[in-house]
Amino acid sequence: MIRFDNISWHAGAFRLERVSFTVPVKSYAVLMGRTGCGKTSLLEILCGLRRAQSGRMFIGGRDVTNEPPGERGIGYVPQDGAMFPTMTVRKNIGFALRLRNRSSDEIQQRVNELAANLGVAHLLDRLPHNLSGGERQRVALGRALAAKPSVLLLDEPLSALDEELRDDLATLLKNLQRELGVTALHITHSRSEAARLADVLFRLDDGRVQEAPLLAESQ
């Protein structure tokens, strides 16, 4: 479960005003809004990369408002994948586990398992600059999931992909979220993505978030 409770944040003329909404546990939530309306900022506030001026945030009932980003139990997939450029795919995926001083056998096993699930097992020894956009997003997803977070935050993960890849990755995202039982918050401005993925849909307009009716897939 993710809960925003009266979160406010201002930067110049740009503002989020007393944002409050709850993403139910193990559901796939989609947050829609126009480009530049503050979706990414809201996600970054939940990650702990920006500090809200007021309000509180809860993950699984735990108040994470003042916790450092790495202790919030989140997996974050930014829009461009944001690979670690000097590390191979294997090291990118195993990064969170190395930080936690897991044994090399355990890291290897988890990396292989994720790589197989994500279809990137043949890329493990490549550097990120040798990957396509779709491959990068799959690796970014593996990296975010490696430490088994309870929450997965996805910042327009499909927007830079062509249509066919977008469909494949959307299916993969939904299946993984179901299998792993994580709570997902996916932000997008695409109605088709929202229609396909959302169990629960929110809209961000004029700095406020409101729940919206689900969209039909044909829309």
Place this chain on the structure above:
Amino acid sequence: MSTQRPSPFWLSLGVVTGLYLLFLLALLGATATYTTPGQLWESLGSREIRYSIGLSLVTCTASAFLALLLAVPVGYLLSRGRFPGKPWLDAALDIPIVLPPMVVGLCLLIFFQTPVGKVIDGVLPFTYTIAGVVLAQFVIGAAFAVRTMRGVFDHLSSRPEDVAMTLGCSRGRAVWLVTLPAAKRGMFAAFSIAWARSLGEFGPILVFAGATRMKTEVLPTSVFIELSVGRLEAAVAVSIVMVVLAMVVLVSVRLAGEKL
């Protein structure tokens, strides 16, 4: 197979670059032909010149390392930090670049006459010593290294660092594990620039560390000393040594950086 003719745009850029390169080569060529291999060899055989080559290599390397140690955190702060007074800090860090080199030397000399400076000088003597040569080179080299590192961090996305933080890193650890490895080439470039600036530095060294043979004599000082006693050929020979040394070191550092 048809060959594509370059457009007038690229041709004109090529002509401008070619003319500039020709001018530089003409300068070097004229200097090189002013001396003979014999005179060059004789200069290299001189105990004073060999000392000055050695001291230049050691002090430039030391000051470039120190400049890099300073440039990485300061460049990062300027690039990623948001704080009041940032434009003022940015401008203040350029002071060594805009000040005439002699004035930098004079400032150093005066600072070490203040009570604080005297205490520092009492612990580690800088005035008219080799440490003073390194400090004078560092003041100028560091300003250029900071500019370079700031540019490097400006061009590196902060996103990977953010992701590393969500995965469990502190900010410092994220910079260490993710950003600095990605900035390696830029760090080599900053080191090269600081090294090259240090090799050519003369004014602050002359004023602050003096021009004592076999003590604080670096290559530009040798050129100055040889010129001041009328040995133009020896001054030219030392200049050629400097050019060759600079080329060898800078190309080596660049090649090492490209292999990373």
